[in-house]
Amino acid sequence: MDSFLTSRVVTDILGGLTNGAIYGLVALSLVLVWRATRVLNFAQGAMPMFATYLGMGLLSYHWPYWVCVGVCLVAAFAIGALTERVLVRPLYGKPEINPIVVMVGYLIILEAFAAAIWSTTPRSLPAPFSPIDWRLAGQPVGLSPFSLFEVVTALVVMGAIVTLFRFTRLGLQLRASALAPEVSRLLGVRVGRMLTLGWMLSTAVGAVTAILVASNFFTGLTPQLMDGIFAFGFIAAAVGGLDSPVGAVASGIALGVVLQFVGDFLNSNAIILVALGILIVSLMVRPNGLLTRSTARRV
Amino acid sequence: MSGTARRGALALVGLAVAVALALVLAPRASDAIAAAAVATVTAVAAFVGSLPAVRAEHPALARAALTVVLIDVVVFATAFLSVPTDFNLATGAGMAIVLLGLSFLTGASGQISIGNGAFMGVGAFATAIWANHHATTPIVVTLLIAVVVGALFGLLLGLPATRLRGPYLAGMTLAFAVAFPAILSSFSSWTGGDSGLQLPNPVTAPHWLVGLFRAGTPTLTTDTLWLTDIVMVVTGVAFFFMANLFASRTGRAMRLVRDNDVAAELVGVPLPRTRVIAFVVSAAYAALGGALWTLLNNSVSPATYGFALSITILAVIVIGGIGTISGAIIGGIVYAYSTNVIAWFVARTGLDPQGNLASQLNGIIFGALLIVTMLFSPMGIAGTVRHLRQRRSQRERG
Numbered sequence: 059m060d061s062f063l064t065s066r067v068v069t070d071i072l073g074g075l076t077n078g079a080i081y082g083l084v085a086l087s088l089v090l091v092w093r094a095t096r097v098l099n100f101a102q103g104a105m106p107m108f109a110t111y112l113g114m115g116l117l118s119y120h121w122p123y124w125v126c127v128g129v130c131l132v133a134a135f136a137i138g139a140l141t142e143r144v145l146v147r148p149l150y151g152k153p154e155i156n157p158i159v160v161m162v163g164y165l166i167i168l169e170a171f172a173a174a175i176w177s178t179t180p181r182s183l184p185a186p187f188s189p190i191d192w193r194l195a196g197q198p199v200g201l202s203p204f205s206l207f208e209v210v211t212a213l214v215v216m217g218a219i220v221t222l223f224r225f226t227r228l229g230l231q232l233r234a235s236a237l238a239p240e241v242s243r244l245l246g247v248r249v250g251r252m253l254t255l256g257w258m259l260s261t262a263v264g265a266v267t268a269i270l271v272a273s274n275f276f277t278g279l280t281p282q283l284m285d286g287i288f289a290f291g292f293i294a295a296a297v298g299g300l301d302s303p304v305g306a307v308a309s310g311i312a313l314g315v316v317l318q319f320v321g322d323f324l325n326s327n328a329i330i331l332v333a334l335g336i337l338i339v340s341l342m343v344r345p346n347g348l349l350t351r352s353t354a355r356r357v
Numbered sequence: 358m359s360g361t362a363r364r365g366a367l368a369l370v371g372l373a374v375a376v377a378l379a380l381v382l383a384p385r386a387s388d389a390i391a392a393a394a395v396a397t398v399t400a401v402a403a404f405v406g407s408l409p410a411v412r413a414e415h416p417a418l419a420r421a422a423l424t425v426v427l428i429d430v431v432v433f434a435t436a437f438l439s440v441p442t443d444f445n446l447a448t449g450a451g452m453a454i455v456l457l458g459l460s461f462l463t464g465a466s467g468q469i470s471i472g473n474g475a476f477m478g479v480g481a482f483a484t485a486i487w488a489n490h491h492a493t494t495p496i497v498v499t500l501l502i503a504v505v506v507g508a509l510f511g512l513l514l515g516l517p518a519t520r521l522r523g524p525y526l527a528g529m530t531l532a533f534a535v536a537f538p539a540i541l542s543s544f545s546s547w548t549g550g551d552s553g554l555q556l557p558n559p560v561t562a563p564h565w566l567v568g569l570f571r572a573g574t575p576t577l578t579t580d581t582l583w584l585t586d587i588v589m590v591v592t593g594v595a596f597f598f599m600a601n602l603f604a605s606r607t608g609r610a611m612r613l614v615r616d617n618d619v620a621a622e623l624v625g626v627p628l629p630r631t632r633v634i635a636f637v638v639s640a641a642y643a644a645l646g647g648a649l650w651t652l653l654n655n656s657v658s659p660a661t662y663g664f665a666l667s668i669t670i671l672a673v674i675v676i677g678g679i680g681t682i683s684g685a686i687i688g689g690i691v692y693a694y695s696t697n698v699i700a701w702f703v704a705r706t707g708l709d710p711q712g713n714l715a716s717q718l719n720g721i722i723f724g725a726l727l728i729v730t731m732l733f734s735p736m737g738i739a740g741t742v743r744h745l746r747q748r749r750s751q752r753e754r755g
Contacts, residue, residue, distance in 0.1 A: 098524035100471075100531070148732055155469045156731050158527045159675050162471065163727030166668055170720025174713045285664060289535040292528045300525075327543040330536040337532055341517035341525060 069200030070318045076205040078314020079212035080267055084284075084291025085298065085306035086216060087263040092300045094236045094256030097146055100161040102291070103284025104168040105141060106264030109133035110272060110279060111176050113265075114183055123186060130265045138261030142254045172281035180278030183269070208270050215266055216307050219259070223303070232256060286330075290317075293333050297340045361408060368404035372396055391569055392433070399429040420600050428593040432586045440581045444653065447588040449693025451649040454595045456674040456692075457685035458642025461599060464680035465611030465635040468518070472530030473643040473670050475537035478662030480507045480644025484651040485554035486547055492557045496587065500648050507644020508637050515636035526636075534667040541659045553658035560584055560652055588649050595645060600682055602638070611635055672723040675730055678739025687738050695719065 084102065091099045099105075113130030117123070145164060149157045187207045191198035223229035234242040235252035243249050264284075271287055272279040294313045298305030313333065320332045375396035383389035405411060406422025435443050459473050470476075483506040487499055494502075514533055518526050541548045548554065561576070562583035570579055602608050613621040614631050622628050651657045673692045678684025699718050700710075708715045734741050 098528060145728065152735075153467065154524065155463060155467065156735055158469055158524055159671065160728050160731045162668060162671055163724045163731065165724075166672065166720050166727065167724030170717040170724060174717040174721065177713050286535060289532045293532055296525060296528055327539045330539045331543065334532055334536045337529060338514065338517050341521060341529065
């Protein structure tokens with residue numbers, strides 16, 4: 059039993075679940091924004107990165123860790139709201155490449171500003187729990203207190219989002235605003251506010267992700283922190299379907315596990331290649347994602 | 358008919374003046390002959406291209422003539438510019454080809470690629486790898502090979518593009534741009550890993566060109582001029598082909614796909630094929646630009662073709678005017694001179710050139726311009742200029 063637990067396969071699955079939780083969170087934040095406003099947010103990694111710098115910068119003034127995390131979330135809410143109001147709102151109803159280009163510009167500018175203010179030198183964040191694997195009979199099991207914390211946090215965030223959307227009045231208004239803005243407005247829903255709220259939630263989910271990534275991936279906090287993670291998150295969201303939160307989370311976790319095996323049994327360069335291959339094949343088979351129902355397009 | 362005669366007379370007078378100037382100003386007979394030859398070709402091309410009959414009946418011929426005139430003027434000018442300026446212009450011209458491809462993709466399909474820096478890298482590395490295995494291949498053949506390899510990569514990634522709507526293509530090409538460095542290091546025995554590749558035989562100027570210069574002119578000067586002119590000619594040819602494609606039946610079909618794909622399908626335009634062609638052409642143009650960069654630098658490094666380049670390409674073409682031909686030229690010039698302008702700005706404002714802010718100014722300015730352009734004038738500089746001219750001519754007509 060011991061040798062099984064510490065075997066390569068189990069270690070890979072556990073490590074893959076941890077990465078997959080991160081990919082799932084990024085995918086979820088992309089889906090939240092896509093469903094609310096039909097914008098694929100290419101700055102989805104950069105906005106939370108900025109919020110994380112703002113909040114975690116307070117650590118150097120000896121603020122307690124969890125207070126800094128709270129500040130990160132507040133900053134993320136503010137950045138999300140501001141972005142939607144100022145940058146995204148003028149783009150509704152424009153050709154679909156306009157929001158893409160604007161969000162790429164936003165990505166460039168956020169990363170440049172972050173590097174100008176805080177430099178490109180990685181800043182290490184303290185992990186709230188030990189990142190060293192638990193050992194069983196002297197062998198690492200592929201799971202540390204911190205990675206358990208990551209998975210649990212991801213599950214809690216995903217659960218909270220699902221609960222909010224499925225079981226609350228606010229969630230109903232959020233869904234209604236995304237699906238039928240005109241009808242919702244007639245029924246008295248403040249659609250504009252709901253769209254802003256969608257962006258705020260998505261950026262906050264992103265901030266949680268960014269903090270986890272910066273504390274765990276041995277990279278520390280850098281302006282480009284989320285570029286690679288964003289690519290994996292997008293792949294997960296596209297494979298699962300940009301319209302399906304459950305699909306995004308599920309395919310994020312599956313992607314994490316598959317890629318962990320690829321990295322372990324092939325090599326680290328193959329990880330992104332396999333991910334790209336998965337994306338191409340799945341888009342050819344199901345252009346709108348594996349887990350979305352096909353819908354006729356209105357002409 | 359008198360119009361033709363007048364144009365002919367004008368071309369002859371211009372030619373006579375140019376030849377006279379060449380005879381008076383050129384220090385040696387060989388210089389005068391070269392200048393006179395350039396002037397003759399330019400005058401003939403300008404005459405042919407300006408004929409109303411040619412412009413109406415044979416637009417492709419008129420475009421060819423315009424291309425010859427432009428190439429002549431640019432090639433003539435590069436002979437008098439400094440080595441760094443020539444190099445800078447040629448780099449911008451290579452970029453302009455890439456921008457043209459991206460402009461075509463968006464102009465033809467309404468979609469956008471965030472991965473053209475990686476396609477550029479495909480062409481750049483294909484050139485270097487081929488040259489390292491077949492050192493004697495003529496430049497033209499090497500460039501064509503790079504274009505074909507770029508097109509094949511484009512086809513591979515473009516296959517799902519046939520069915521993609523919305524932002525999926527943008528996201529997929531972004532993933533390709535992020536994955537490209539890993540692709541390079543996966544095949545490090547070919548690509549040279551982190552250090553990249555050198556060209557075994559750098560391109561050198563032919564004897565007749567060296568003969569035009571004063572004895573003792575550094576080979577750097579003549580070699581750079583020769584390379585610059587090769588790049589300019591290739592750029593001219595690439596623009597000529599694209600201008601024809603824009604105006605052709607295929608080009609019109611593609612614009613219909615962009616504006617209303619359902620209507621396009623109803624009138625019999627094959628949507629999947631059209632989308633794939635647009636994507637493959639844009640990838641091939643990107644590869645050509647990258648191949649020219651490899652020739653210019655004599656080497657290729659994987660660091661050049663990272664994610665940042667793909668984003669820069671997108672920024673520059675949007676600022677120039679996406680979906681237009683002139684936008685690609687403007688974008689190429691913006692790219693060539695952005696570094697100089699920013700350095701000048703930094704020196705002017707007294708910022709610490711080694712400081713964080715100065716080193717990030719490029720990103721801040723490009724990012725801001727990108728957002729401002731899209732929010733307030735989505736057609737970029739080219740589109741805005743065209744719009745202003747249309748308004749003025751409308752006002753003049755009353």
